Amino acid sequence: xxxxxxxxxxxxxxxxxxxxxxxxxxxxxxxxxxxxxxxxxxxxxxxxxxxxxxxxxxxxxxxxxxxxxxxxxxxxxxxxxxxxxxxxxxxxxxxxxxxxxxxxxxxxxxxxxxxxxxxxxxxxxxxxxxxxxxxxxxxxxxxxxxxxxxxxxxxxxxxxxxxxxxxxxxxxxxxxxxxxxxxxxxxxxxxxxxxxxxxxxxxxxxxxxxxxxxxxxxxxxxxxxxxxxxxxxxxxxxxxxxxxxxxxxxxxxxxxxxxxxxxxxxxxxxxxxxxxxxxxxxxxxxxx
Numbered sequence: 001x002x003x004x005x006x007x008x009x010x011x012x013x014x015x016x017x018x019x020x021x022x023x024x025x026x027x028x029x030x031x032x033x034x035x036x037x038x039x040x041x042x043x044x045x046x047x048x049x050x051x052x053x054x055x056x057x058x059x060x061x062x063x064x065x066x067x068x069x070x071x072x073x074x075x076x077x078x079x080x081x082x083x084x085x086x087x088x089x090x091x092x093x094x095x096x097x098x099x100x101x102x103x104x105x106x107x108x109x110x111x112x113x114x115x116x117x118x119x120x121x122x123x124x125x126x127x128x129x130x131x132x133x134x135x136x137x138x139x140x141x142x143x144x145x146x147x148x149x150x151x152x153x154x155x156x157x158x159x160x161x162x163x164x165x166x167x168x169x170x171x172x173x174x175x176x177x178x179x180x181x182x183x184x185x186x187x188x189x190x191x192x193x194x195x196x197x198x199x200x201x202x203x204x205x206x207x208x209x210x211x212x213x214x215x216x217x218x219x220x221x222x223x224x225x226x227x228x229x230x231x232x233x234x235x236x237x238x239x240x241x242x243x244x245x246x247x248x249x250x251x252x253x254x255x256x257x258x259x260x261x262x263x264x265x266x267x268x269x270x271x272x273x274x275x276x277x278x279x280x281x282x283x284x285x286x287x288x
Contacts, residue, residue: 060262067107067256067264068287074101074109074254075268082113082250082272083279106259116217116249116269118227122151122190123216126241129223133235137209143201147210150199155189190216192267192284217249217269217283248272249283 081099098112120133127148134144190196193214197207213223213232222243225233236242248271255265269284 059260063258063260063262064264067258067262068266070103070107070109070256071254071264071266071287074111074256075252075266077101077109078111078113078252078254079268079270079280108257110255110257112253114215114251114253115224115227115245115247116215116251117220117224117243117245117247118229118232119213119215119218119251120223120232120235121215121218121220122193122196123155124219124221125223126221126239127152128239129221129235129241132238133213133232134210136231136234136238137213139206139209143206146201147196147199147206150201151190151196154195154199157189192216192286194286194288215249215251215269217251217271218243218245219249220244220246 077099097114098110100111101109103109120129122130125133130151131144131148134147135141139147193211193216194207196202196210196214202210213229213235220243222241223232223236224243224245225236227245228236250270250272252268252270253265255263257263265288267284267286267288268282271281271283273279273281
């Protein structure tokens, strides 16, 4: 700049500028806004993930409930088949009979019907038959003996707590109340065949081998070879203790697979009563 009085140039002084407190406040506000955006983004993302997880959980629960209801429908279909058969021999229950239902949505219901007296009753079978069956399905003689002793001991414990139950023919069957809602009705020390899972020496492999030929529903000491599977027939031969079916007791298993992967199974044990008012009685009903 030129000085009008002297004609000389003046240099304008420079130095640090000072914009006042507003500049600092704007910087802090910007930082807070950025953090707020990050925080809100995290909250929204978390909510979306939670909503997605809850939706998947709800779908899984619905699928499981659907599978269980279909399994029960399979049991009821089998009961209807038993009740509608004038001659139960036509069902060809040698070992087991069954059918498979495939629904429009690709769901599959596999149902198996077994004459209970083609199996070995945990509450009535004598020790030689139990032991022979255990050997027939692959247990060692020592393990078969341990299994047999544990089953007999379980009976004795149950007798002491619930009163004596001596083997009897089906004509002396204790009265079983008809139930509107399926449930287990106490009838003997061994309530279900799956109770053997708690016995010493019975792991998953032994349990899978033993279950198919066992029941708690026949209430006879022997097993009828005509309605038995191969392992039970072998056990009957080894022990020399055949039985005879009265064609009143049946074990039914319904297994369901849904396209999405959900599975369910229901087991039922029942007696036909030949009573038109109450044609059958549920002894045992189990979801697994």
